[in-house]
Amino acid sequence: DSGVTQTPKHLITATGQRVTLRCSPRSGDLSVYWYQQSLDQGLQFLIQYYNGEERAKGNILERFSAQQFPDLHSELNLSSLELGDSALYFCASSVRDNPGAGNTIYFGEGSWLTVV
Amino acid sequence: EDQVTQSPEALRLQEGESSSLNCSYTVSGLRGLFWYRQDPGKGPEFLFTLYSAGEEKEKERLKATLTKKESFLHITAPKPEDSATYLCAVVIPSGSRLTFGEGTQLTVNP
Numbered sequence: 001d002s003g004v005t006q007t008p009k010h011l012i013t014a015t016g017q018r019v020t021l022r023c024s025p026r027s028g029d030l031s032v033y034w035y036q037q038s039l040d041q042g043l044q045f046l047i048q049y050y051n052g053e054e055r056a057k058g059n060i061l062e063r064f065s066a067q068q069f070p071d072l073h074s075e076l077n078l079s080s081l082e083l084g085d086s087a088l089y090f091c092a093s094s095v096r097d098n099p100g101a102g103n104t105i106y107f108g109e110g111s112w113l114t115v116v
Numbered sequence: 117e118d119q120v121t122q123s124p125e126a127l128r129l130q131e132g133e134s135s136s137l138n139c140s141y142t143v144s145g146l147r148g149l150f151w152y153r154q155d156p157g158k159g160p161e162f163l164f165t166l167y168s169a170g171e172e173k174e175k176e177r178l179k180a181t182l183t184k185k186e187s188f189l190h191i192t193a194p195k196p197e198d199s200a201t202y203l204c205a206v207v208i209p210s211g212s213r214l215t216f217g218e219g220t221q222l223t224v225n226p
Contacts, residue, residue: 002159033213043160043203043216056213090159098147098207105150105214107159 003027004108006091012114018079021111025072025093031055032074033094033105034066038087049074050097081115088112119143122204122217129224132193137220139204140186148207149187150214151180153200160203163189194224 003026013019025032034046045058049068060066063081068074078085092107123138141149148167152160164173166182173180177198179190189202201221205214 002161004159042218043205043214045213045215048213058213088157104162104165106162107152109159110157112157 002106002108004091004093004106006089006108006111008111009109010112010114012116013081015081015083015115017081017115018077019081019113021076021078021089021091021113023074023076023091023093023108025074025091026106029093029095029106030072031094031097032068032072033092034060034074034076035090035092035107036087037090037110038084043090046076048097055097078113083115086113086115120204120206120215120217122202122220124220125218126221127223129191129194129222131195131224131226134190134192134194136191137189137202137222138186139189139217141204141206142185143206143208143215145208146206149182150205150207151187151189152203152205154203154219155200163202191222194222196224196226198222199224 005024007022030051033048036044046060047066048056052068063079066076088110090110092105094105096103119142121140151163154160164180169184177192181188201219203219205216
């Protein structure tokens, strides 16, 4: 158990709908990362927050957005869903905002999103 | 462009047959190289971080090494429970993200 908690574990929804994925980081971790893993692609970085502020953005679609709340939990909002958005969405956390010395990034178990 | 390439894509071993997985990278100013293990449908599990050429780390049957261009994950006398996908990721100076390779899918047969 990494200590990173993600809900829901599984989600099936229809095209055009909107979903929210939730992440609670490890106790004491201020940085939260979101990654997408689909069958035909490896782990793709979406976005990072550190202590409530956006720190880095990857290949995140405009239909997707995220935020980190004062209690440090984070939510990833996916809207106008398409079939191609079906994937495993991982949240990860670390103490500091930069994965340097001693700043390990731990991953949650993921949220399986299926768009039908 | 920063790239991470893992080889082989898949590796099948007999129990007890030692081997190595490779992760080569083209990154200027590497700030860390991470190894993770991922079981199907699960989140990546942290194994090691390496920061400088010549560094080595060990955990049970796994040993990770780092040079200026690549990292190796050596698996000594593997067991079936070592079967998983092993992911390599790098951190670059300009960002705080991990950039992952495609992974090596390891199968250890009893």
